[in-house]
Amino acid sequence: MSAPNPDAAAQRIYLPNVQHNSALMTVKFLSACFTGATAGILGLQNWLGFALFLASTLSTSACIYVINCKGRPAKYMPGGLWELVNPGQDNMFSFVLAWTLFFGIVHVYD
Template structure:
């Protein structure tokens, strides 16, 4: 939790948190559909398809963190893996995308699996 002094120096703006969440959600929805296309074309079935989705969704979160969040966190002196300054919580950042994009993944996965295997 941030102290009052830290909030005075660099305040957390709710509009910025909402914009960051929207950007991350859009990225996760887009990549979930792309992962569904990939899983369908590869012909993955059952657990291997779901494992494919989970691994690549978490990989997307890690890449987003490394390329976008980590440089600014390190520059501001924050602890590693601390996303509280840019997002509502760590769950929203690390695992929220797995649930948000799941429906789009399954939809495109079954569509492309049917198209390729038909």
């Protein structure tokens, strides 16, 4: 196994990059919450809701990849592209929470 590039390791600890990582994760979190609200309002059930979550995660990751990371996600995240596409456990739970909340509010008497 090769030793990590010291310049790349130091760049990951660089404070502006760490703050940028936080902003990227916030965008992914908000995207998951809004997608859950959309799925609940539309009344999606079962796999259709999760398909919407998957499409939202991929489109959000693509936007972040092109706009924020400028095609080099390894510069901003230790996992690179996989870390960018990974929905994360907290984002999935936030999606399900918003989905069930808005589904229950809008479709309570259906």
